[in-house]
Amino acid sequence: MRYSQKSMATEENKNNGASSGAKPGAQPATQEGFVFLPLIAGWLVPGAGHFLLRKWGRGSLLAASVLGMFVTGLLMQGKVYSSAHDILDILGLIGDLGNGLLFIVSRLANLGADQVQVTTGDWGTRFIVVAGLLNVISAVDAHNLRTGRKS
Amino acid sequence: MTHFTAVVLFALFASTVFGITQRETPRQMIRYGIYCFVLFVGSAILLSWVMYFIAR
Numbered sequence: 520m521r522y523s524q525k526s527m528a529t530e531e532n533k534n535n536g537a538s539s540g541a542k543p544g545a546q547p548a549t550q551e552g553f554v555f556l557p558l559i560a561g562w563l564v565p566g567a568g569h570f571l572l573r574k575w576g577r578g579s580l581l582a583a584s585v586l587g588m589f590v591t592g593l594l595m596q597g598k599v600y601s602s603a604h605d606i607l608d609i610l611g612l613i614g615d616l617g618n619g620l621l622f623i624v625s626r627l628a629n630l631g632a633d634q635v636q637v638t639t640g641d642w643g644t645r646f647i648v649v650a651g652l653l654n655v656i657s658a659v660d661a662h663n664l665r666t667g668r669k670s
Numbered sequence: 671m672t673h674f675t676a677v678v679l680f681a682l683f684a685s686t687v688f689g690i691t692q693r694e695t696p697r698q699m700i701r702y703g704i705y706c707f708v709l710f711v712g713s714a715i716l717l718s719w720v721m722y723f724i725a726r
Contacts, residue, residue, distance in 0.1 A: 577690050588683040595671065642676050649680070653687040660691040670694055 557665045561658030563619040568661025581657040588650035589621050592631075597643020599631030611644070617651025681710035 561568025566582025569575075593599075599622065600612040615622050625631055631647065632640055663669040689703025 580686055581690055584683040584686040588680070591679055591683075595676075639671055639676070646676075646680065649684065653684065656687060656691050 554665055555662065558658050558662035561661040562617070562654065565619070565621070565654050565657065568658050569664070572661060572664050574661075574664065581660075585618075585650050585654045585657065586621075588646050588653065589618060589625075592643040592646030592650060593625065595643030595646065596632045596637055596640040597645070597647045598633065598640065599625050599647060601626060601633075611648055614648030614651045617653075617655040618647070619654065621654075622651065677711060677714045681707050681714075685710060 557568035557571050559568075560571055564582075565585035566578035566580075569578030569581060600608060600615045603609040603612045618625075632643075660669065685703045685707035688706045689699040689701075693699045693702045
């Protein structure tokens, strides 16, 4: 059995889930392997958690959405937080960190504005923060798929 | 980029993620995604008109 099949709706897993009283439609939880791999992969690379579980369609749409929002934010000259001086900066930085490698690469490449100087730059900053938050939601969804909490 | 374009883009991306992550079947995902999109854009238009009349 491939890694990705361990929590998928194979006949074997369906039978195991039915006997353990799992939620109808949900896949049975398996503790084999590293269950946090889709969560971490999904956080680092948008959609990667779903790709690991062979959910190609969902993964592609999630990756396109997160990437689209992040790139749109950068094109709007949004700010990528690098340090935190007050509570709003801390919250923004936490949101940005949700982007995983996108955040690290954008910091290394000096992408994004240091100071918001145009009106659209303020929106762009929000787009980048929300992209990170959406990416975290996607990664948690991949984890739920992996553990069988969701089908 | 206009305000409205930004709203539509934001709604499109957020609705896609909400639809996929908050529902189980593809049919439910599409319905919930469209529902979220309409709420995002609709509430933005409604609030814009409210602010327009407040500012007058």
